[in-house]
Amino acid sequence: MVKIDKKTNLELYRQMLTIRYFEEQVDKAYMEGKIHGTGHLYIGMEGVAAGAILALDKKDVITSTHRGHGHCIAKGADTSLMMAELLGKATGYCKGKGGSMHIADINLGNLGANGIVGGGIAIATGAALAIKQQKTGQIVMCFFGDGATNQGVFHESLNMASIWDLPVLYIIENNLYGMGFPVSKAVNIKKLSRRACSYGMEGLTIDGNDAVGIYKTCKKLIKKVREESKPILLECLSYRYKGHSRMDAERYRTKKEIEKWKSKDSIIRHKKYLLDNKVATKEEIRAMEDSVKKTIEKAREFALSSPYPDKGQALEDVYAKIN
């Protein structure tokens, strides 16, 4: 049985809050017209990124998705640099060249968000092959949505990971819709994790709004992935409260459905858990909320006050320079 100490419990809360507040700030910036491009908000799904990534070792690596802010933050990214990137500023993670869907931080072990559904699955698999060749003891955590499981590259990658015994924990973030197309119409099975059996791989489905449960399950699975060098497919059932992207009239779902999921909110749930189990006091929690709020406000200020890139930067970085 995986135990979870106070520090981890609080960290879980802090990570989820950081993601939530960051995304709310991004949403606000969209509304204010401060963000030129599009983006995909992670609000509602915080428990998955926070729980799963907290279970990793620092040296482990992740690949992320178009809805990637949560993974990025949980892997330790600097929210100021993220916000600056979203505002297209020179100080952003990618110098304003990537935007929401392309934030990466190789030094932190984040191999990048991805604008293509399923685009990171083979990359994660290759990273795991490199890890096996280099014998570094790392593992890869590969995030993708329910929609990605219908891409051919999902099949190709999981099959290769299985035959080569690669250390990857594949995580399906099932938020019930591939853009607006319901999973129930996109596939004819109830649990997407069942697809693992065709690769001779272990697959399981868990509650994606239970941060503690996700953390504990991932801890257990990561140990297995690392020690036995075997890939596993984990499906986390969750839900996004906001639309697919900025342009979404949400004709495919009802307010009632959204409210139902909001009542299972992973942040509220974890706060209750912390208080009920006397892990933290109300004061401690409030102090943390204030501190996270400040961090995000600082990120916004940093982004707003940062300069835009020089025009001359547009054609730079097409090629890496030969050393």
Next chain:
Amino acid sequence: MRELYYLDAIKEAITQEMQKDPKVFLIGEDVGVYGGAFGLTVGMIEDLGPDRIVDTPISEQGIVGVGIGAALMGQKPIVEIMFSDFLLLTMEQIANQAAKIHYMFGGKASVPLVIRTPGGGGTGAAAQHSQSIEAILNHIPGLKIIMPSTPYDAKGLLLSAIDDPNPVIFIEHKLLYKKVKGEVPEKRYTIPLGKADIKRKGKDLTVVATSYMVQKVLSIAKNISKEGIDIEVIDPRTIKPLDLKTIIESVKKTGRVVLVEEACYTGGFTSYLASEIQAKAFDWLDAPIARITGFDCPIPYSKVLEDVVIPGEERIGEGIRGVVKF
């Protein structure tokens, strides 16, 4: 100096680099025990082991993605795609991922990946195993594209490709594999990417040709010199980056240009080259630029038909004579 076949020069480059650098590995379909569809990797798995000569299932997109992921982690993968036609199955990973990662991530990550693939026709393999798709790749910023025409160039350019921190597509021509032999030093050497080679000096007309077409043009050059036409043959060797300087200098000297490529006519690499030449050497041109290319047609199966579509010595010769007479 000792001579090697084109195929063996490539094999020697890979083997030497793998012996030198533990980060380099080869991955692809049937590159192991089978020895590769063209026999290029025969015996390598015995020498270097299955961890470094990695056999894969038939999953082209996945294989290229695996190469990208490994490259991001500091390895130097050489991915083999059995036929260049199959690269079309991998375009998501090549065009959206490999080519753009360095730029999208603000220059903070790079993808030192080599994708080797046999291209071109003339083997009776018909429409899905004979294409020349370099123009499609050439349209994607972030890639480098190499098309060697000799064993010497193949070895030196492949070693440069492996050294390069960018995704490089290395297109080998099937007809060159066991047909063309040439001097190849045993010692490691590199040829810089973006440096054309003047394969034959001449004064009357400049021919720029790629891949196997270089060999065809060189063979024509001897015969056509008997007619008093002295052609200069330039092989860009890498179409991206492209050494326009060498080509323009030659055009300014001869005033006449014929561009030869195996790929389809519309949107071919040489259409771009023609545009560059007219922009940079307009005043020196004594005749319109001629392009001798494949036709806008799938590569047919029957030898008789295949020879119609792929530029042959006769068609290239006529093109040259036409420009000289203009």
